[in-house]
Amino acid sequence: MAGGAEAGRAEASGDRAVAAGRDIGWVHTGDRVTVLPAEALTLSTDRLVHLPERTQLFVGRARELALLDEGSGIQVICGLGGIGKSTLAARWVADRTADHAVVWWITAETPAELDAGLADLARAMQPDVVGVLPEDALRERALQWLANHDDWLLVLDNVSAPADLGRLLARVGNGRIVVTSRRASGWQDIARTVILDVLGPEEAAELFTGVCDADDGLGELCAELGFLPLALKQAAAYCAEAGITPRTYLGLLAEYPGEMFAATAEGGEAARTLARVWQVTLERLSDTPRAVTVLQVISWWAPEGIPRRLLAPMGTPLEVTEAVRRLAAHSMITLQGESLSVHRLVQAVVRATAREKGTLRDLAAQVLWCGMNDPTAGQDRQLAVHAEALAGHTDPAEDGREAAELFRLAGGIFGLQTDTNRALPLLERAWHSLRRVHGPDHQLTRSAGQTLALTFGMADDFVRAVALMEQGLADRIRVLGPDDPETLRIRGQLARVLWDRDPEKSGRLMREHAADCDRVLGRLHPLTIEARYALSGPDDLAALEELVADAAQASPEDPLLRDEVGRSLIMALSAAGKPMRALALAEEAVEGISRRYGTEDSRTLLARLVVVHVLLWDGRRDQAHALAADLLEDCLSTVGEGELTRMVRQSLS
Numbered sequence: 001m002a003g004g005a006e007a008g009r010a011e012a013s014g015d016r017a018v019a020a021g022r023d024i025g026w027v028h029t030g031d032r033v034t035v036l037p038a039e040a041l042t043l044s045t046d047r048l049v050h051l052p053e054r055t056q057l058f059v060g061r062a063r064e065l066a067l068l069d070e071g072s073g074i075q076v077i078c079g080l081g082g083i084g085k086s087t088l089a090a091r092w093v094a095d096r097t098a099d100h101a102v103v104w105w106i107t108a109e110t111p112a113e114l115d116a117g118l119a120d121l122a123r124a125m126q127p128d129v130v131g132v133l134p135e136d137a138l139r140e141r142a143l144q145w146l147a148n149h150d151d152w153l154l155v156l157d158n159v160s161a162p163a164d165l166g167r168l169l170a171r172v173g174n175g176r177i178v179v180t181s182r183r184a185s186g187w188q189d190i191a192r193t194v195i196l197d198v199l200g201p202e203e204a205a206e207l208f209t210g211v212c213d214a215d216d217g218l219g220e221l222c223a224e225l226g227f228l229p230l231a232l233k234q235a236a237a238y239c240a241e242a243g244i245t246p247r248t249y250l251g252l253l254a255e256y257p258g259e260m261f262a263a264t265a266e267g268g269e270a271a272r273t274l275a276r277v278w279q280v281t282l283e284r285l286s287d288t289p290r291a292v293t294v295l296q297v298i299s300w301w302a303p304e305g306i307p308r309r310l311l312a313p314m315g316t317p318l319e320v321t322e323a324v325r326r327l328a329a330h331s332m333i334t335l336q337g338e339s340l341s342v343h344r345l346v347q348a349v350v351r352a353t354a355r356e357k358g359t360l361r362d363l364a365a366q367v368l369w370c371g372m373n374d375p376t377a378g379q380d381r382q383l384a385v386h387a388e389a390l391a392g393h394t395d396p397a398e399d400g401r402e403a404a405e406l407f408r409l410a411g412g413i414f415g416l417q418t419d420t421n422r423a424l425p426l427l428e429r430a431w432h433s434l435r436r437v438h439g440p441d442h443q444l445t446r447s448a449g450q451t452l453a454l455t456f457g458m459a460d461d462f463v464r465a466v467a468l469m470e471q472g473l474a475d476r477i478r479v480l481g482p483d484d485p486e487t488l489r490i491r492g493q494l495a496r497v498l499w500d501r502d503p504e505k506s507g508r509l510m511r512e513h514a515a516d517c518d519r520v521l522g523r524l525h526p527l528t529i530e531a532r533y534a535l536s537g538p539d540d541l542a543a544l545e546e547l548v549a550d551a552a553q554a555s556p557e558d559p560l561l562r563d564e565v566g567r568s569l570i571m572a573l574s575a576a577g578k579p580m581r582a583l584a585l586a587e588e589a590v591e592g593i594s595r596r597y598g599t600e601d602s603r604t605l606l607a608r609l610v611v612v613h614v615l616l617w618d619g620r621r622d623q624a625h626a627l628a629a630d631l632l633e634d635c636l637s638t639v640g641e642g643e644l645t646r647m648v649r650q651s652l653s
Contacts, residue, residue, distance in 0.1 A: 047097075047100075047101055047102075048101065048102045048103070048104070048124055048125065049097045049102075049103045049104075050103070050104050050105050050121075050124065051090055051093060051094055051097075051103065051105050051155075052086075052090060052105055057207065057210045057211065057233070058087060058091045059199065059203045059206045059207045059210070060199055060200065060203035060206075061084070061088055061091070064077070064088055064194055064196060065088070065091070065092055067194045068088075068092045068178070068194060069092075071192050071194075072176070073173075073176065073177070073191070074169070074176075074177045074178075074179065074190060074191035074192075075177075075178055075179070075191055075192050075193070075194060076159075076178075076179040076180070076181055076187045076190070076191045076192070076193045076194070077089055077178065077179065077180045077181070077193075077194045077196055078180075078181055078182070078183065078184045078187075078193050078194070078195050078196065078331060079182070079184070079195060079196035079197070079331055080182065080196075080228075080331045080332070080343055080346070081182050081230075081277040081278055081280070081281055081331070082228055082229065082230030082231060082274060082277050082278075082345075083196050083197070083198060083228060083229060083230070084196060084199075084229040084230070085158075085180035085181075085196055086157050086158070086180050087229065088180075088196065089155050089157065089178050089180050090105075090155075092178070093105075093153060093155055093178065096153065099153075100151050100152055100153040100175075100176070101149070101151040101152060102121070102125075102149075102151070102152040102153070103152070103153045103155075104117070104121050104124075104152070104153070104154055104155070105117075105154075105155045105157060106118070106120075106121075106154065106155065106156050106157065107157050107158060108156040108157060108158065108159050108164065108165075108179075109157075109158045109159070109160055110160065110164070111164050111167075114156065114159075114164065114165075114168065115135070115136075115139050116135070117156075118138070118139045118142040118143065118168075119135050119138035119139045119142065121142045122138040122139065122141040122142040122145075123138060125141075125142070125145065126141070129141075143168070143171045143172065146171070146172040146175060147171050147172050147173075147174075149174070149175070150174035150175050151175070152175040152176070153175060153176045153177075153178070154175065154176070154177045154178070155177075155178050155179075155180075156177060156178070156179045156180070157180050158180055158181065158182070159179050159180070159181040159183070160181070160182075160183065160284065161183060161186070162183065162186040162187055162190055163186075165179070165190070169190065177191075179191065182281060182330050182331045183329055183330060183331070184328065184329060184330075184331045185328070185329045186329070198226060198227040198228055198229075198343070199227045199228075199229060199232075200227065201219070201222060201223070201227065203227075204222040204225075204227040204229075204232055205218055205219065205222055207229060207232050207233065207236075208221075208222065208232050208233075208235070208236045208246070209236075210236075211233060211236035211237055211240055212236040212237070212239045212240035214239060214245050214246055215246070216245040216246060216247050217245055217246040217247025217248075217249075217250055218246045220246070220247070220250060221235060221246035221247070221249060221250050224250060224253065224344075225345060226343050226344045226345045228274075228343065228345050230274060230277065231274055231345055234263070234264065234273060234274060235249055235253075237264070238260075238263055238264075257348055257349075257351070257352035258275070258352040258353055261273065261274045261275040261348070261349050261352055261353070262274075262275040262276070274345060274349050275349055275352075275353055278332075278346060278349055278350070279353070281330050281332060282295075282350075284330065285326055285327070285330065285332075288322065288323060288326050290314065290315055290319050290320070290322070290323040291322070291323040291324075291326045291327050293314065293323075293363075294311060294314060294320070294323045294324065294327065295327055295332060295333070295342070295346075295350055296350055296354050296360045297311075297314070297360065297363055297364045297367055298311075298333075298340075298342055298347070298364075299342070299346070299347035299348075299350040299351050299354075299364075300347075300351065300360070300361060300364035300365075300389070300390045300393050300394070301347075301364065301368065301386040301389050301390060302382075302385045302386050302388070302389040303341055303342050303343065303344045303347060304341045305339050305341070305382045305385070306339055306340050306341065306342070306386070307338060307339050307371070307382070307383075308320075308324065308338055308339060308340060309338070309371070309374075310367060310368065310370075310371040310383075310386075311323075311324070311367070313366075313367055313370050314367060324340065328340075332346060351393060358398065361390075361393075361394055361398070362400055362402070362403070364390055365390060365400065365402045365403040365406055366402050368383065368386055368387055368390065368406055369402040369403075369405065369406045369409075371383055372387070372406060372409050372410070373409075380413070381413060381414075381417065381602075381638065381639055381640075383410070383413070384409075384410035384411075384413040384414055384422075384426075387406050387407055387409070387410035387426065388410060388414075388422060388426060390403070390406070391407055391410075391425070391426060391429060396429050396432065396433060399429070399433035399436075399437070400437065401437050401438070403433070404429075404430050404433035404434045404437055404444075404448075405430070405434070405444060407426045407427070407429050407430040407433070408426075408427065408430035408431075408434070408444070408447070408448045408451065410426050411423045411424070411425075411426030411427035411430060411451065411452075411455070412427070412451055414426065415427070415451065415454070415455045415458065416602055416603070417602040417639045417642055417643075417644060418458065418602075418642055418643030418644050419639070419640070419642035419643065420455055420458050420459040420643070421459075423455050424452070424455055424456070424459060427448065427451055427452040427455055428452060430448045430452075431445065431448040431449050431452050434448050440475065441475065441479050446472060446475065446476065446486070449468055449471075449472050450469075450472055450489075450490055450493070452468060453465050453468035453469045453472060453493070453497070454493060454497075456468065457496075457497040462497065462498075462500065462501050465497050466494070466497060466498060466501070469490060469493060469494040469497060470494065472490050473487065473490050473491055473494060476490060482516075483516070483520045485520075485521065485527060488513065488516060488517055488520065488521070488527055489527055491509065491512075491513050491516075492510065492513045492517075492527065492530060492531055492534065494509065495507075495509035495510040495513055495534065496510070496534055507535075510531060510534050510535055511535065513531050514528065514531035514532060514534075514535060517531050518531075523550075524550055524553060524554040525554065526551075526554055526561055529547060529550055529551055529554055529561055529565075530561075532547060532550075533547050533564075533565050533568075538568060538571075538572060539572055539575060539576070540572075541569070541572055541573070541576060544565065544568055544569040544572055545569065547565050547569075548565055548566055548569055551565050551566075562592070563589065563593060563603060563607070566585065566589055567589070567606075567607075567610055569585065570582045570585050570586050570589070570610055570614060571610075571613070571614075573585070574613070574614050574617040574618070575617070579614060579617065579618035582614045582617075583611070583614050583615070583618070586607070586610045586611045586614050587611060589607045589610065590604065590607045590608055590610075590611060593607045594607075600634070600638045602638075602639050602644060605631065605634060605635055605638070605639065605644060606644060608627070608631050609628075609631060609644070609647060609648060609651065611627060612624045612627050612628045612631065612648075612651050613651065615627065616651065624651065625651075625652055628648055628651045628652045629652065631648050632645065632648045632649065632652065635648055
């Protein structure tokens, strides 16, 4: 020891503890003294760069790169696993290595990994201390250097929680830190966040072709993979090695989802497959089992527009809120007001890898069925969209009672909105499933068949509509008798469906039906009024006025009697040159229907279209087009493309 060192002596305590004299010319580890040359303890100021090889294939992200450029201090890149956080960080940092004396990448998924990365930094700065200083001393040396310099840039990759950085951030603060994390919350007091989303369609295609130059089915595959970078790279590498096209890969993905989500290229990282990346997150959520269950349930539904209220049956308000909070915090879902969304590939991987798929499928159907039967839900098209998605992910042979009834209700909603292309597959499935579950004579089965027949008629498939109605009529006569209201109802519907194909037979059946309804049910019964309405002429103002009055007396809230008959009267008044009264009745109908069903219901939208038609009939074209333009926007946002939207577009032409 050099002379005079006694005054600067520091005592070591504990196994392998380090005591440093004032001139830091020696190291004492508690059980032996190691003398180091002075140059071994001088921190290098030469440029030091350590980055992973992740920037060779990079597309897009101009907005996010600009946000990183504008930042300072600490920035956090957040997003779903596999969305490209590390790739973005590597690209941005690689272009800025000349601006810093030290650029160092640390995988920091756990505090232990962060400590190991800091120790590695110290080793790189002072190679001569390797094997001499213990890990904690090396970490401390790195922290001391970072605290006393400002020309450095650290990348802390895949940090699990903001709290894991507490000890580091308490010591250093003058350099630049870029963090990547799946955690989307908790950073507000630490750093600015850059939220990463999926790629655009063109960028996704560019990323894929950078690995595999094939384009057959490329657009469809990119969409199916949700434009997620990791999924695109995984698929491209597989296609390149197997010598298959994107379209072939799509087929394999549909038939073997579990295996394909776990597949990786030869020599690739098994931990970087979709199945493994998200399994890590699910393991972190295992201390909140309800969060995992919620994710497993919503994975059977459509990825967008999931109302939070649907999750109410899955626990107490606090339990459900906590489950949603944790899923959002780990970027597994995205919150949007009173609804949430989940990436379609997260759904696909969760479905493919979950145990007890049948139990989860049934739970998804039951929860959605409860939401559909909520009296406050009304005619919610989005719930029908979720039921449609569930049908697409499940086998009809496995439909239970709730699933079959759910598909019947969903098909009915699409049918009411005249979207027969989406209504018919659901209604056919519901009818067949209910026949299997309950038998052909059950009331639910009969109702499903009746709705299916009417929807065939709406779609101009009269052959199947008539065949199904005739079968239904025969079944009702056999089970219920000829004078049962249900038998009478389907007889009237059969007569109406026959009108375009066989008006003579239709008229005869309708007259018989009207007489039977009057005899059995009375003149003011809704079925009798429906029959009278079917027999009335479209220009018979007196008959329509009487029918509207009788309908109000018989059943004030019946949608057919209050709305359909009223619409016919309004149009008849317009044709008769009485636009003022027609417009007054049309506007009154909009107000009443909106009050009953809500402003976004398709029946309200149809009532607004009637107002447009009255204005057009009266020659007020500019006013009609202004109302129609607003109506078109509302139709597209609530019911989407369909017959109603088509009619609105036609009114604008």
